[in-house]
Amino acid sequence: MSASTIKVTLPDGRELELEKGASLGDVARAIGPGLAKAAVAAEVDGRVVDLLHTLEHDARVRILTERDPEALPVLRHSAAHLLATAVRDLRPGAGIGFGPAIDEGFYYDFEVDEPFTPEDLEAFEKRMADFAAADDPFERRVVTREEARELFADDPLKLERLEEFDEDEVITVYRNGPFLDLCRGPHVPSTGRLKHFKLLNTAGAYWRGDEKRQMLQRIYGTAFFRKGDLEEHLRRLEEARKRDHRVLGKQLDLFSTDARVGPGLILWHPKGAIVRMEIENFERELILRHGYELVYTPHVVSETLFEISGHLENFRENMFGAMEVEGGRYRPKPMNCPGHIAIFQAQQRSYRDLPVRMAEFGTVYRYERSGVLHGMLRVRGFTQDDAHVFCTREQVSEEIERLLDLVDEMLAAFGYPYSIELATRPEKALGSPEEWEHAERTLAETLERRGLEYTVDEGGGAFYGPKLDFKLIDAIGRRWQGPTVQLDFNLPERFGLEYVGEDNERHRPVMLHRVLVGSMERFVGGLIEHYAGAFPVWLAPEQxxxxxxxxxxxxxxxxxxxxxxxxxxxxxxxxxxxxxxxxxxxxxxxxxxxxxxxxxxxxxxxxxxxxxxxxxxxxxxxxxxxxxxxxxxxxxxxxxxx
RNA sequence: GCUGGCGUAGCUCAAUUGGCAGAGCAGCUGAUUUGUAAUCAGCAGGUUAUCGGUUCGAGUCCGAUCGCCAGCUCCA
CATH class of the missing domain: 3.40.50.800 (Anticodon-binding domain)
Structure with missing residues (x-):
């Protein structure tokens, strides 16, 4: 093979020889005219790039068509550019922020004097269709930092982003018709590929997600390759709207809130209370069978406890204010763990007592900013099915296994399939790297021993320990936060937890936090949507x-x-x-x-x-x-x- | 908290450019006694979220407060 050619390996093992500098479009053409026409983007050595991308070395190449799931984000990102094209056309002064593809579609952020109206969205959508009809190619160009500065001289947001590039980073810009954007790509070959899209809603969004920065106007939309897929997506949005637990909760008389009671505080009506009672009864019976002991702890607790636990220091902005009683300061508890620890410490513990598994349907109160409250799903007062396991280091693995059984039995009752995530050490973490490493390995090995699939959420753990997150998948395919199991290196230390070992020495126990439903409020809210209000007989308020x-x-x-x-x-x-x-x-x-x-x-x-x-x-x-x-x-x- | 939108009877919604607050359902009363997704009639139901302002006149315009909604940020 000569120095001016490269070797391209296709997914079926076939090899092509092409000129060095050939584009992915050339590769597609070399494979066949049909594929060349259907090609949307390509995957080169595992990285998605557009068809304009050129090959300088031997590579494994997969041409992506509409059929490949990896192609959809490319389409949507291009749709975001198309949106910006339309907005710039109709609102020439609009500043442009970022416009990425997201799970269900795309968005683009704009800096404008006047916020967008629903009528604006319609106009933008029409204009997008015009630019799509023009079938302008997406042209990629590598530019120097200086060129880029000139090109985006009137776009302060882009200039700001530009400053963040490393010296050796390749800066690319993309043009489609009149619109030029600083962008890494990839994109579909031309705007004509964008046929089935819809703008959905508009909302404020902080520049760079930083609430200290200016607020931009974000437009959300979605796009698909096929008309049917777009229709199906819109139908699902409609279905989700019909299942809304706030609507069904009212229709079925399950719960309400009341401005006089306070925002984010749920009133459980008799019918909602039955659903909750059935879940609690089931879970209570279940965990007693799994070796737990039930406890109750007070709702209002002296600040002293939260000083020791560190909550006052680390969780203060989420706590309700203090009340003064006889010179002492008290708080509604934001978490149950300190109370459970106090019970653990009420007596001297021997290794023979361990593991101690303490459970409570503990109602906690947390101050949440008013803008985040949402029906039963995000509230200020909620009841956790909280439990804490105190055990020895050696017992951790077996305790995790028991929890896996418990989780499985619990979720099966509601018909939720689930997936597992292992969240590992974050940037800011307590405890030694060795300790973390050991704990993460314990969790991973336990999952593997049980033959369970899991994904790793790198850096997603809490500062005090790694965790397992169980994600529920509901009847219409949405993912919900489910059970969590959390290792804690922090609290046993802070409270100076001890047990007397076989060696007659004092040792520090390991502590696990775990919830199954998490919050009764959120779980029941989710169940309402999962069942669309049609509870199975055992949960139905009226059977x-x-x-x-x-x-x-x-x-x-x-x-x-x-x-x-x-x-x-x-x-x-x-x-x-x-x-x-x-x-x-x-x-x-x-x-x-x-x-x-x-x-x-x-x-x-x-x-x-x-x-x-x-x-x-x-x-x-x-x-x-x-x-x-x-x-x-x-x-x-x-x-x-x- | 921030940006934008919204708030009319228990619920879902009407009410020309500022000009007498209305309907359906639910409720109550009466008639009807029914074989598988709404029987008929009557009655009652409101300080139009709250407070203030503009106006001869405010559900409608302006301001503040409260709550809700879509997001941002944050999270069980």
Whole structure:
């Protein structure tokens, strides 16, 4: 092979020989005209680049088309440029910030005097379509720092970014039509590739995410290769909106907030309280089976405790203010751990006592800035299903294993698949690197021993120890914060925790923090959305609604309701208006079972059972059999058939 | 906290350029007794979030406060 050629290896192992300096577009053309047309971008030695990128060395190359998931962020990033093109066209003075692709789409930040209106968005979207129709190529150019300074002389935000480049860093700019941006790329070949996009909303966003800097106006949008994908995405957004726990919470009378009570403080209505009670009962029974002991600690605690724990120092801005009582200062507790530690320390502990597993449904109060509050998902008062395990260093691995079982059993009951993340040592961390290394390895090895897949969140641990995060995946594919297991090198030290070992010496125990649901408020809020308000029977506030067909059968229906209630089933009798009206009402309130009793059922001692959402498909069965079925569903925590 | 938007009956929403606050559902009363997603009629329901201002006149315009929403920042 001559010095002026390079070797390109394709995913199928095939090798091509091309001129040095050939572009990825050339590679695609060399493979075939069909691929050349379909090509969107390319992956060179694992890095996504655009087709203009040239090859100077031998490389492994994969041409990316619409079908490759890696191509979507490229499209979206290009869509962000298209948006900026339109905004610059309609608002010539607009300053440009950053415009990256994000998980579900893209955004671009602008510095403008007048914030954008919904009408502006429509106008921008139309203008984007014009520039897309023009099919301008995305042109990449490497520039010197000086050139770049000149090109962006009128863009202070870009100039600021420019100053951050290292001396030897390659500075590239991209042009499409009239729009030039300082950008690393990659981009699709031309604006004509951008066919299916939508601008979604606008909001303020701080420049560089720094609240001390000026606020820019951000426009969010999304883009797809195929029309159907865009439609599907918009349909999902609509579906998510319909499942909104704040809307369903009101419709189903589960919870509310009240300005007089205070923002971020949840009022659990009777029906919401039943859902919570069922979860707590289930979990209480579960953890007792898993070797936990229940404790209770006070809601208002002397500041002394939080001075020792360090919360007053490190968590102060999240704590409610102090109240003075007889010269002492008290705070609503923001966390339960110090209380549990105090219980641990109430007696001398022997290695024979360990591990000590202490659990509490502990209500905590944290000051959250008003702008972040959100329904039940982000509040100022919430109840954690909190537990702390005090054990020896050697016991950590086994305790983690037990937790994995517990997590699995807990989440299975709600039908949540989950993924695991191992969060490791952050920049600012307490404890020695060796200690961290050991702890991280323990966690990783335990997961591996159980054959569990996990990803590593590098630097995502708390300053006081590494953790395992379990992410729930809900019915419409969204990820939620689930259980966490956190190792703590800090508190045992601060409180001087000790146990007496086999050697009659004092040792420092290891401490694990763990939650399963995290916060009852957030978890139930998430469950409402997961089930779209249609709780499985065991969680349903009302499990059976008994419907007599006419007044004649009311007494029989009342007796049957009593039978159900007597068996421990949450059943009510509805003897109002027409049967149709009551069926509708039960459906609207998502009651899982309707039990209809009329002449035929009264005579035969049966019941006509209609399942929520099943329409007219009903089943007539013996009453005792129905009671058994409902009890069985409750016992097994049966989920609705998908 | 910040930027923008919003706040009308229990709920969902109307109310020309500033000109008599309305409807459906829910509730109550009565009639109807119904076989699978809304029977009919009547009644009641409001200091238009709160406070102040402009105006002959404010749900509508202006200011402040409170709350909510979309984000930013932060997080269970």
């Amino acid at each position: 059976v609604r008994v419907l007599p067909i006419s007044e004649q059968w009311t007494e029989d229906a009342r007796a049957f309701t009593q039978t159900l209630v007597g068996a421990g089933i949450r059943a009510t009798l509805d003897e109002r208006d027409t049967l149709s009206y009551r069926i509708r009402d039960a459906e609207v309130h998502k009651v899982p079972y309707m039990a209809v009793i009329g002449e035929r059922e009264a005579e035969a001692g049966t019941v006509a059972v209609r399942r929520r959402g099943a329409g007219r498909k009903q089943e007539v069965m013996e009453r005792a059999a129905f009671v058994d079925r409902v009890l069985e569903e409750i016992r097994t925590k049966a989920l609705d058939p998908a």
